Amino acid sequence: MLEFLWTSFVEPLSQQSFQKALIGGSLVATVCAVVGCYIILRRMAFLGDALSHAMLAGVVAGYLLMHLIFDVEAHALAMFVGSIIAGVITVLLIGFVSQVTRIKEDTAIGIMYTGIFAFGGILASYFSDRIHLDLYHFVTGMVLGVNDSKLWLMAIVAALVLSVVILFFRQLQITSFDPIMAASIGIPVVLFDYLLTICTSLVVVSAVQLVGVILVVGLLVTPAATAYLICDRLHRMQILAAVFGVTGVTGGLYVSTWIGNIATGPSIVLVITLQFVVVLLVAPRYGLIADWLRRTRLVPQRVIEDIMRSLLKADPAPLSIEKIIEYVEATSDQIHKSLRKLTLQDLISNGGGQLALTDKGRQESRKILRAHRLWETYLSHVGTPEEQLHGRAHNLEHLHDEETVDYLDDKLGHPLVDPHGAAIPEDFVHLVPGTVVKSAILREGRSGTIESVPDELERKLQVGSRVTAGPRRDNGRTWTFVLESGEEITLDHHGADAVEVRLDEE
Amino acid sequence: MDQITNRTIPAVEVENLTVSYGPQPALLDISFDVPQGTLVGIIGPNGSGKSTLIKAILGFKKPDVGEVRLFGESVERARGRVAYVPQHGSVDWEFPVTVREVALMGRYGNVPWWRDLSAEDKLCADEALEMVRMSEFAKRQIGQLSGGQRQRVFMARAMAQGADILLLDEPFAGVDAATERAILDVLRRTKEAGRTLLVVHHDLATAAEYFDRLILLKQKLYAYGPPHAVLHQELLSAVYEGRLRIFQDLPSAEDFHA
Numbered sequence: 001m002l003e004f005l006w007t008s009f010v011e012p013l014s015q016q017s018f019q020k021a022l023i024g025g026s027l028v029a030t031v032c033a034v035v036g037c038y039i040i041l042r043r044m045a046f047l048g049d050a051l052s053h054a055m056l057a058g059v060v061a062g063y064l065l066m067h068l069i070f071d072v073e074a075h076a077l078a079m080f081v082g083s084i085i086a087g088v089i090t091v092l093l094i095g096f097v098s099q100v101t102r103i104k105e106d107t108a109i110g111i112m113y114t115g116i117f118a119f120g121g122i123l124a125s126y127f128s129d130r131i132h133l134d135l136y137h138f139v140t141g142m143v144l145g146v147n148d149s150k151l152w153l154m155a156i157v158a159a160l161v162l163s164v165v166i167l168f169f170r171q172l173q174i175t176s177f178d179p180i181m182a183a184s185i186g187i188p189v190v191l192f193d194y195l196l197t198i199c200t201s202l203v204v205v206s207a208v209q210l211v212g213v214i215l216v217v218g219l220l221v222t223p224a225a226t227a228y229l230i231c232d233r234l235h236r237m238q239i240l241a242a243v244f245g246v247t248g249v250t251g252g253l254y255v256s257t258w259i260g261n262i263a264t265g266p267s268i269v270l271v272i273t274l275q276f277v278v279v280l281l282v283a284p285r286y287g288l289i290a291d292w293l294r295r296t297r298l299v300p301q302r303v304i305e306d307i308m309r310s311l312l313k314a315d316p317a318p319l320s321i322e323k324i325i326e327y328v329e330a331t332s333d334q335i336h337k338s339l340r341k342l343t344l345q346d347l348i349s350n351g352g353g354q355l356a357l358t359d360k361g362r363q364e365s366r367k368i369l370r371a372h373r374l375w376e377t378y379l380s381h382v383g384t385p386e387e388q389l390h391g392r393a394h395n396l397e398h399l400h401d402e403e404t405v406d407y408l409d410d411k412l413g414h415p416l417v418d419p420h421g422a423a424i425p426e427d428f429v430h431l432v433p434g435t436v437v438k439s440a441i442l443r444e445g446r447s448g449t450i451e452s453v454p455d456e457l458e459r460k461l462q463v464g465s466r467v468t469a470g471p472r473r474d475n476g477r478t479w480t481f482v483l484e485s486g487e488e489i490t491l492d493h494h495g496a497d498a499v500e501v502r503l504d505e506e
Numbered sequence: 507m508d509q510i511t512n513r514t515i516p517a518v519e520v521e522n523l524t525v526s527y528g529p530q531p532a533l534l535d536i537s538f539d540v541p542q543g544t545l546v547g548i549i550g551p552n553g554s555g556k557s558t559l560i561k562a563i564l565g566f567k568k569p570d571v572g573e574v575r576l577f578g579e580s581v582e583r584a585r586g587r588v589a590y591v592p593q594h595g596s597v598d599w600e601f602p603v604t605v606r607e608v609a610l611m612g613r614y615g616n617v618p619w620w621r622d623l624s625a626e627d628k629l630c631a632d633e634a635l636e637m638v639r640m641s642e643f644a645k646r647q648i649g650q651l652s653g654g655q656r657q658r659v660f661m662a663r664a665m666a667q668g669a670d671i672l673l674l675d676e677p678f679a680g681v682d683a684a685t686e687r688a689i690l691d692v693l694r695r696t697k698e699a700g701r702t703l704l705v706v707h708h709d710l711a712t713a714a715e716y717f718d719r720l721i722l723l724k725q726k727l728y729a730y731g732p733p734h735a736v737l738h739q740e741l742l743s744a745v746y747e748g749r750l751r752i753f754q755d756l757p758s759a760e761d762f763h764a
Contacts, residue, residue: 041601168619174611177601184564184590185615185667232647234602403683 012257017146021253021264024146027158028203028210029219029245034165034238035203036224038196041176041234045221046106047197050094050113051087051204052216056138057120058086063131064123073132076149080205087201090116091194141212141265154206161199165238172196173234210249211265218269223248226276229283248272299337302398303330307338308365309372311348311357318354363428370425371400373418374408380419381412389419402429413493414440416476434505440479440496442469448501460489461499515578517542517671517702518563522572525555525562532558535572536727540704540719542670545697547707547717547733551746554724556706560673563704564590576671586615589669591660593676599649599656606644608659609635612666634666638692654685661692672696674705678712690716713737 012018039048062082066075090112097108124131146154165172174182175192183189200220207216227241252268259267281288310327311319321339325332339355342348347361357365375393384392409415409427417423427441436451447468453461461467470480470488479496482488491499516539523536533555540546548556561567563574565581576584589612609631610623617623635641638658643651648659657677664672677693678686693716697703704721707713713720714733722729722736724745729736 041598170611170614170617170623171619173603174614177598177603178592178611180564180566180592180596181590181611181663182614183566184585184588186585187614228602232602233604233607237602 008258009254012254018253018257020146020151022250024151024154025210025249025253025268026246027154028206029223029249030242031158031161031203032207032219033223033227033241033245035161035199036220037227037234037238037241038172038176039200040221040224040228044200045217046109048200048204048220049217050090050109051201052208052213053117054086054090054113055083055205055208056213057116057123058083059138060120060123060131061086064127067130076153080153083205084201086116087204088198091197137212138208139212139214140263141208141210141215146209150209154209157202157206161202164195164199168192168195169235211268215265215269218272219245222269222272222276226272226279229279229286244272244275248275297337299334299341303328303334304338304342305368305398306330307335307342308347308357308361309368311355312362312365312369315357315362318351318356321353321355324355366425367429368397368400371405372397373422373424374405374412374415376418376420377412377415377424378408386419409441410497413476416443416472431503433503436500436502438497439467439469439481439491439499439501440493442501444469444471446503448503451500451502454498457495457499467501513542515542516540517544517577518704519575519578520572521575523562523569523574524571525558525567525569531725533562534725538721538727538730540702542702543697543700544718545693545703545705545716546719546721547705547713548721548723549707549710549713550723556723557675559723560590560675560704560706563673564588586667587669588671588673589664589667591664591672591674591677594656594679601648603648604644605640605646605648605651605659606631606635608648609662609666612663615667631662631666634662637665638662652685653681654688657681657689658692661696665696670701672701672703674703676706676708678707678709710737710742
């Protein structure tokens with residue numbers, strides 16, 4: 001066993017090519033992942049792909065220049081600088097075409113990078129007798145052939161890009177998130193766009209050495225996307241993305257040495273893709289399993305509300321679970337789930353199988369009761385036969401959002417009792433101490449200070465005077481209020497809606 | 507926030523402003539003054555130049571003719587005193603950023619790139635969150651907020667910025683009635699704290715109730731003043747070309763002058 005671990009994990013480490021590949025690969029994967037976070041948040045993945053292809057022209061041009069003029073073969077720095085220049089030219093051309101013409105940016109990217117890639121391909125094939133450039137490696141990467149000069153280049157790129165990201169973290173964050181706001185506080189947005197594009201070119205050029213042209217985008221976006229499924233803050237996402245990048249490169253290198261004879265580039269990208277799939281399944285909040293669990297745990301709101309209404313009926317006496325199962329129309333599994341949810345939300349308390357409403361729960365269930373009785377009043381108003389009232393209101397009471405209830409209450413003239421003569425709970429949602437409400441919703445005994453009065457009532461009422469609501473008259477159609485002087489005034493529905501009262505603080 | 511400003515200088519002065527994209531003018535010869543501490547609604551049909559006006563006040567769009575002054579100064583010099591609250595649809599709500607981080611962005615303009623945010627900046631952002639009652643959500647990712655809370659985060663950012671003028675692009679678009687109330691409440695409290703707000707608004711039915719003054723725009727400035735003077739039938743049907751039928755209840759010019 002120990003021997004197996006030794007041969008599979010430690011032995012490769014003693015090979016120099018593996019060491020270099022591991023160091024170079026980790027450097028490249030780290031910067032790729034960190035920059036990749038901006039790429040996915042700014043939806044620039046296609047640009048990353050474009051840059052990696054366009055650099056072929058730069059590599060060939062750099063090679064030819066050194067070969068034809070100085071007779072130096074495969075000069076790494078020249079090819080590197082060549083690819084950066086090719087990248088920047090591509091970006092400038094894309095920007096020019098998409099800004100000056102009606103061509104959209106993604107189309108401009110497609111046109112420019114294929115054009116420049118094709119130019120590189122023609123150069124490479126025309127001079128094929130003089131260029132000893134392996135296009136196959138350019139496509140699939142040649143990480144195990146990393147030499148010292150390439151390693152140095154990778155290290156310098158990594159240091160440079162990481163410094164930019166750390167120094168300008170705030171600027172890159174805000175220009176990615178809200179460029180308009182960034183510009184309005186004087187941040188040079190265009191400058192940072194170009195800075196980020198240059199960083200992307202640098203990163204892409206070193207990543208091509210690792211995994212080849214076609215797979216660069218994977219190294220750029222997959223670790224970042226994996227981290228995005230877990231993190232809700234940019235700097236954490238970047239750190240985690242770097243971790244996934246490094247584990248992906250390490251895993252990919254081992255896999256390719258174990259199996260032997262498989263290209264390292266694809267094996268690295270396959271490992272980071274597998275990491276993504278695993279995280280996609282198990283991520284705590286944005287993962288598929290978490291999502292599935294959330295949906296199966298869902299119980300119909302109707303069941304929850306029916307339970308609360310039965311508890312309110314019995315209130316303050318508690319009810320046993322058996323009784324609830326008897327009263328509420330639902331499977332016992334649904335009821336148990338609802339009860340758990342209600343307990344968790346602190347709406348009911350469970351004392352040894354006896355269930356009772358908490359204060360919060362009482363408030364919540366009164367809201368449903370209020371909706372029920374308002375719906376009954378409404379239904380009777382529109383001529384629904386008496387025997388159908390309860391059943392239909394029972395279905396409608398689940399529509400108890402604030403807006404609907406307010407609308408019903410106002411349309412019905414803020415009724416006090418429902419058609420069966422049962423009291424409709426007062427509008428406690430709006431009756432918050434210290435806030436301003438329409439005087440129409442005040443029930444007898446409520447008091448406050450007048451906040452605003454319409455012009456036509458200015459003779460009756462003054463802003464700033466205190467009023468206490470008296471009983472309603474004429475079947476609830478007339479509101480009465482008692483002033484501090486003891487004088488009583490009456491208002492109709494329209495008037496009571498127009499007068500605003502600030503409720504007393506508690 | 508430490509500038510001592512004469513309360514009588516208008517917060518926003520727009521003078522003969524003409525802005526164009528290509529040959530077509532988006533705004534033509536617009537002039538108006540907004541006094542400090544006013545809540546102003548900008549109304550007009552789609553493509554009437556509402557956002558161009560906002561851009562001109564922010565200094566993004568150079569005027570062909572005319573100028574914009576903020577507290578008597580040029581837009582460039584007053585940069586930082588005006589804050590922009592984006593339209594709901596233009597924000598990436600899945601961006602990995604927390605409520606507090608958004609509020610902190612309001613301070614970015616005051617901190618040079620080589621320095622970290624100071625404790626004072628953090629305090630300022632926390633106070634701004636407190637002001638819009640969002641402190642308890644400080645650690646939430648912005649996508650996990652309700653519509654009204656989302657709007658409040660950006661209000662907090664504008665306040666952390668120390669801006670005296672707030673430009674809001676359609677803050678009421680696509681929110682439910684309760685949220686609309688909550689947002690309006692924040693706008694009014696911001697105004698009462700002495701700030702000036704210019705709000706792009708599309709709902710004529712609520713415009714009169716929400717704003718102190720209205721700007722009615724369609725390339726030209728059709729009307730500017732208190733809502734009852736702006737919202738009458740002749741003006742609106744001229745601007746909207748009879749495309750809306752809800753004006754029937756509004757006073758016509760004769761009723762108004764009678």
